[in-house]
Amino acid sequence: MMGVARYWREIPVRYNLIGKKCGVCGKVYFPPRNICPTCRRKSIGKMEDYKLSGKGIVETYTIIHTPPPEFDGKAPYAVAIIKMEEGCHLTAQIVDCPLDEIHVGMKVEACLRRIQEDGKRGAIYYGYKFKKAED
Amino acid sequence: MAAIVGYGAYVPKYRIKAEEIARMWGKEPSSITSGLNVFEKSVPSIDEDTATISVEAARRAVKSSKIDAKEIGAIYVGSESHPYAVKPTATIVAEAIEATPDMTAADYEFACKAGTAGMQNCIALVETGMIKYGMAIGADVAQAAPGDALEYAAAAGGAAFIIGKEGIARINATVSFTTDTPDFWRREGQPYPGHGERFTGEPAYFRHVMGAAKMLMEKMGTSPSDYDYAVFHQPNGKFPLRVAKKLGFEKKQVEDGLLCPIIGNTYSGSTMLGLAAVLDVAKPGQRILAVSYGSGAGSDAFDITVEDAIEGYPRQGIRKMLEEKVYVDYATYMKFRREFK
Ligand SMILES: [Zn+2]
Numbered sequence: 001m002m003g004v005a006r007y008w009r010e011i012p013v014r015y016n017l018i019g020k021k022c023g024v025c026g027k028v029y030f031p032p033r034n035i036c037p038t039c040r041r042k043s044i045g046k047m048e049d050y051k052l053s054g055k056g057i058v059e060t061y062t063i064i065h066t067p068p069p070e071f072d073g074k075a076p077y078a079v080a081i082i083k084m085e086e087g088c089h090l091t092a093q094i095v096d097c098p099l100d101e102i103h104v105g106m107k108v109e110a111c112l113r114r115i116q117e118d119g120k121r122g123a124i125y126y127g128y129k130f131k132k133a134e135d
Numbered sequence: 136m137a138a139i140v141g142y143g144a145y146v147p148k149y150r151i152k153a154e155e156i157a158r159m160w161g162k163e164p165s166s167i168t169s170g171l172n173v174f175e176k177s178v179p180s181i182d183e184d185t186a187t188i189s190v191e192a193a194r195r196a197v198k199s200s201k202i203d204a205k206e207i208g209a210i211y212v213g214s215e216s217h218p219y220a221v222k223p224t225a226t227i228v229a230e231a232i233e234a235t236p237d238m239t240a241a242d243y244e245f246a247c248k249a250g251t252a253g254m255q256n257c258i259a260l261v262e263t264g265m266i267k268y269g270m271a272i273g274a275d276v277a278q279a280a281p282g283d284a285l286e287y288a289a290a291a292g293g294a295a296f297i298i299g300k301e302g303i304a305r306i307n308a309t310v311s312f313t314t315d316t317p318d319f320w321r322r323e324g325q326p327y328p329g330h331g332e333r334f335t336g337e338p339a340y341f342r343h344v345m346g347a348a349k350m351l352m353e354k355m356g357t358s359p360s361d362y363d364y365a366v367f368h369q370p371n372g373k374f375p376l377r378v379a380k381k382l383g384f385e386k387k388q389v390e391d392g393l394l395c396p397i398i399g400n401t402y403s404g405s406t407m408l409g410l411a412a413v414l415d416v417a418k419p420g421q422r423i424l425a426v427s428y429g430s431g432a433g434s435d436a437f438d439i440t441v442e443d444a445i446e447g448y449p450r451q452g453i454r455k456m457l458e459e460k461v462y463v464d465y466a467t468y469m470k471f472r473r474e475f476k
Pocket of ligand 1: 036037
């Protein structure tokens with residue numbers, strides 16, 4: 001269970017890929033960080049919200065056959081490490097693509113999908129997943 | 136009156152063929168496809184619902200319109216399959232396009248015409264100067280009981296329209312025709328709708344669609360030949376063609392907006408997707424009649440003239456998007472519907 005409060009706090013990150021950009025060295029971080037590990041103290045107060053373009057490429061991926069309980073009934077599905085245009089990496093599910101067509105180097109773009117739900121009575125959690133880029 | 140500033144459409148990538156559903160229930164496929172004029176329908180993926188479809192359509196509309204989403208003052212999502220009974224889909228859309236918090240939002244429900252009801256509200260709010268831009272969405276992941284006649288057409292998809300003072304198409308007028316007609320319903324807590332069988336035709340769909348269309352043409356002093364395109368709600372592929380003929384429209388006026396034969400009935404998305412498909416191909420100066428239908432029952436009719444600005448608008452190419460599809464069998468369709476865990 002994710003918990004409604006945590007989900008709510010992370011909505012900008014989960015829906016719109018809002019990360020942080022270091023105002024000193026220009027490096028983009030996702031998920032957002034409050035301090036740049038390179039610039040350390042110099043970056044304090046200079047980390048700005050930065051919206052990722054949503055475009056990236058598959059760097060590596062795996063097919064999940066035995067999912068955790070919250071994803072019961074959804075296997076098999078693909079989870080990839082995606083290198084974003086901005087240089088940062090994130091882990092996300094690849095959707096709307098036959099599993100045997102997913103490949104390293106595939107251009108992908110973010111979309112919003114259902115991630116999980118707290119049972120039949122609980123909240124529904126939405127967030128980013130990736131699909132094959134349209135152009 | 137107000138204008139359409141931009142639009143965005145989204146239909147899930149998966150399809151199931153009518154013959155696959157017919158095979159499941161031992162029906163003759165050709166009698167289904169020729170009876171309904173529906174050959175295949177869209178199927179939402181296991182992680183898609185009315186909120187995710189609405190977000191996809193809304194994001195495309197904002198991107199194509201090149202407006203700042205912060206200037207959208209109202210978002211209305213019309214659907215009969217909102218993911219929550221209480222908790223507005225419109226808030227999820229608003230957050231996903233970063234239009235919050237200086238705005239109003241609400242979910243609408245009027246069977247298949249809740250999206251066009253949202254359009255009328257946006258028009259009124261723009262006209263009165265309360266908002267600069269309004270967004271109306273019609274989207275559904277239609278549910279039909281397995282084996283029910285509705286199952287061959289009940290599909291998923293949606294379209295978002297941004298309304299403002301100036302845009303790519305002028306809305307010359309809109310009227311509605313509304314009565315209490317119990318042709319189709321779903322009770323609270325029930326997963327699937329009930330319907331009045333044959334009662335869904337003449338006293339329901341045809342009376343309301345024709346009533347609204349005639350009222351509008353009378354008001355505008357127009358006749359069917361004044362329109363280059365006509366879009367009617369598409370519960371199947373037959374009704375919109377039949378209602379067009381009864382009103383005196385030719386088949387060629389209806390064809391560009393007729394998507395039901397290849398995607399099924401997207402309920403609240405139906406008329407708005409049809410209108411979006413017409414705007415994809417329409418030229419400046421052309422005139423469009425669009426009439427939605429919602430069971431219960433009512434129709435909203437719109438008289439629209441395409442403006443010069445459409446030439447510079449990045450049109451989405453809905454029919455091209457629809458070519459990108461993946462067929463699923465009946466078992467996968469059930470899995471996607473989260474029918475078993
Ligand atoms: Zn830095």
